Amino acid sequence: MAEKTIRIGTRDSELALWQAHTVEKKLNDLGYKTEIIAVKSQGDIILDKPLYELGITGIFTKTLDIAMINGQVDIAVHSMKDVPTALPMGIVQAAVLERANTVDILVHKGNLDFLQGEGTVATGSLRRQAQWWNKYPNHTVVDLRGNVNTRMQKLQENNWNGAVFAAAGLERINLKPENYINLDWMIPAPAQGAMVVVAMAEDDFCRDAVGQLNDIETEVCTHIERQFLKTLEGGCTAPIGALAKYNEIEDTIDFKGVLFSIDGKQKIEVNKIVPIEEWKKLGYNSAQEIFANGGTELMKTIKESLKK
Structure with a gap:
């Protein structure tokens, strides 16, 4: 194994550092050398404005994206629900760790x-x-x-x-x-409870190392939820919830997705159970159902009210 030290980028909050150390330990157990590099994100610095007013998707991930692109860190660890559905050019999802509590x-x-x-x-x-x-x-x-x-x-x-x-x-x-x-009645954020590790697309060494930490079931379920979000164009701004669960006994995916108006008065939901083979388009198809049931107009209203 090459002697490269994998530099792990993270935000400097206690939770973010806990997540980075978790990834570090798993990589160390596989025999890799690591170093943790903590940075402050704009989302941690500007605390007097609601997130949606800052108008940036990925405000918590942007600083680390830049550090990766500039070559200051090799990989970054995030709460997956904070990560925009479209990653910056040159950065790829290298692993999703086994999911924790989604509630x-x-x-x-x-x-x-x-x-x-x-x-x-x-x-x-x-x-x-x-x-x-x-x-x-x-x-x-x-x-x-x-x-x-x-x-x-x-x-x-x-x-x-x-x-x-x-x-x-x-x-x-x-x-x-x-x-x-x-709050078991509340539909969580897409990918809530999951940690994701991103790496540079051309960095085979780090991608191979981190890839060993991937949990396939979590990867599939979070993919469905984030595809649903991306199709509805949620970014960090619209009230969108999604939860996919793998049912081992039936070999099916149970999916719940929901879009609310900002005042909570309007609610459009979708519930689906599909065979595991159909997972790749499940998020997309569920979002189309939301659109067909009034979601197109509702998304328009949400976007307009957030511009004000």
Whole structure:
């Protein structure tokens, strides 16, 4: 094996570093030498604006993309749901690791009475906001930005009733508190709970190394969800949820996809169970069904309202 040291690029948040160290350990176990290089992304620096207002898809991944293209790092590790569906020229998906928990959770302050009446819940995600309003139309939803630690801190400092998080992120860095409930009715972000490693297309050494970490079932399911997102043209901006699951017994894929209006009043969903052989176009076909059921008009409305 060549003696090249694989330089792993990551954001410098606790969760991002945990993910990078996880990949590093797996590569070390295979006999590769590694080094972790942490960078700050614009998404971590600009915290006073909602993500969709920053108008950049991939705000958390852009800095690392540039570092890779400039040759400062060889590979980058991301939460897959943060990665734009179209990768920059010259950068490819090298591996998707086995998926963790896909569920969204509500972290609360010990009292859930507000769910029966009025309350304030925090999230920086249009998808979570729309689904929350769909279920609790008389609640207030406030914007919440920052890495996981910052958001937990802000929840404690403010008089909100709760905040919505991805279970996987909190579980990975042991931050999941006792006061939480699983929001099993909320459709997660496409690829939620999955970590992806990207590399330069022409870097065979790193692609071969990282390729050994790929989990095929997660790769297939996240491909379907991201294809659904890409076809609907979600980027990071529209309230789109998707979840594909492999059913081993039946050898089928169960898929749920949903598009909401920003205020949560409109909901267009698709539910499909198809044989595993049909996975390649499942995301695309499901998105076409959403379009046919009013999704075309709804996407137009969403795009116009986000421009304002």
